[in-house]
Amino acid sequence: MTEPPSIIIELANVVSGYGARAVLTGVSFSVRKGELVVVEGATGAGKTTLIRLLLGAQPCRAGMVRVLGGDVARHTPEALTSMRRQIGVVFQSPQFLAQETVMTNAGLPLQIAGVSAEVCRARATRALMDAGLTGSARKHPPQLSGGEQARLQIARALIHQPQLVLADEPFAHLDPDSTAAAEELLATAHARGAAILITTHGPTRFLERAARYRLDNGRLIGLT
Amino acid sequence: MLSIPLAIRLGFGLLRSRPTLTILAVGLTALAAAVLGGLFGTVYLLRSLQAEFMTALxxxxxxxxxxxxxxxxxxxxxxxxxxxxxxxxxxxxxxxxxxxxxxxxxxxxxxxxxxxxxxxxxxxxxxxxxxxxxxxxxxxxxxxxxxxxxPRTLWTDLERLALRVRGSFGWIGGLIALLALGLIGFSLRAQVRNLRATWEFLALLGLSQRILGVTLLVQRLTVGALGGLLACGALALLAAAYSLFLLRPISFPFWFHITVWLTALALAAVAGMLTTRRIPAK
CATH class of the missing domain: 3.30.70.3040 (Alpha-Beta Plaits)
Incomplete structure (x- = not known):
């Protein structure tokens, strides 16, 4: 197995947007292996666009986007799928399979990767325990509170121990207790060596240790 | 690696997500297959009547x-x-x-x-x-x-009638099949488009188009299989009613029911393929 590259994310002069509107203009930055990076910005600043760009779901008009050593724009659909399977994603608004149980939702990345049902179950049980959701394993996601849903999303994003976690405003709309629980999960993944990129519109204590950037008028400004 | 169990679960989840659309798709498939089966059955009965006539000649x-x-x-x-x-x-x-x-x-x-x-x-x-x-x-x-x-004249008249029925039923059957493909395809597509957000988040988690393709296949084949069963049941009931009221017992062979069932399966599969080739992105 090849050693993952030390630079996990690399953006150079990236321009992207929707229709005639450019949301990101000339964005350049990089994230190293095991690094914690936070991108701040007001609503509509382009944080979600940045995350989608890194996942290959948003076209890049100019510049270069490299994630996990590969040029995202040049990936074949298979390569893109393979890249996405190595990333943990936390969506801004929680996304689940509403008709499946919390346990199944937590193990989704493993199931998608074709891991056996027994292994999925064992690792999902562990992940739910870490997220404090053991008692909710048989429930369905809509039955969970907002905080629990946030923790479930993070548990799902971390279950396959990805090298890179992209979290799009994971603490938005969470109360302080839920924020602390979510932060703890991400901190554990970071301590294990995962690079984490978090977008947010308000810094938290956990993010004080992070390399900070700010998205302003489509440009990325380094803060630390 | 292709996660078939996940694709099957997603397929059934897709059908459960909008039960009204599922019922509509199954109903339309059943109706189309029953009408096509009815036309085919009429031709089949006419042929057996001709054969009976020849036998008793x-x-x-x-x-x-x-x-x-x-x-x-x-x-x-x-x-x-x-x-x-x-x-x-x-x-x-x-x-x-x-x-x-x-x-x-x-x-x-x-x-x-x-x-x-x-x-x-x-x-x-x-x-x-x-x-x-x-x-x-x-x-x-x-x-x-x-x-x-x-009875040469009766024979030729019967032949002419059978030919005319076969010819007109061919056109009618073709039109019904086209209409059914459109309507079934529309309801299957509406069901898929309804879950665009889900497809996108699954794709971002690394779900491949191939697994999504299997998911769609499960959706179409389930609709076709259920529609086919309903169509076979409806035709059996019609045959029983015909025998009861017209006092002429008729029955269809097993292969006829299999043909009707396969027709429903094919209708749903082709309708889905024509209307939803890829999972729509949000």
């Missing part, structure tokens, strides 16, 4: 002179006809008795004697019109034969 060879030699010659000719199963001599007296019994009239005094000739009756196990025509022509060339009587 009798040809009467009227004798010019009712002599032993003439009778023996004609009977020996008829016995050698291909498909002839039963050859019987009917005397002129018997013919008169049969006709008088049928009409209830005393005909001999009316005609001043027996107006009917003796004949040889030939019953066929299976006959074809062209063969029968040539046999009849050959028989009529014999000096012992007055004429050969068989």
């Amino acid at each position: 009798t040809v009467e060879i009227e004798l010019a002179h009712d002599t032993d030699a003439a009778r023996a010659r004609v009977m020996s000719e008829a016995e050698n006809w291909p498909g002839a199963e039963f050859v019987q001599y009917v005397s002129a007296d018997n013919v008169l008795r049969e006709v008088e019994a049928e009409t209830g009239e005393n005909l001999a005094p009316l005609f001043g004697g027996n107006p009917f000739p003796a004949f040889v009756r030939v019953r066929f196990g299976h006959a074809e019109l062209a063969t029968l025509d040539s046999l009849a022509r050959a028989a009529e060339a014999l000096p012992e034969v007055l004429r050969v009587v068989y």
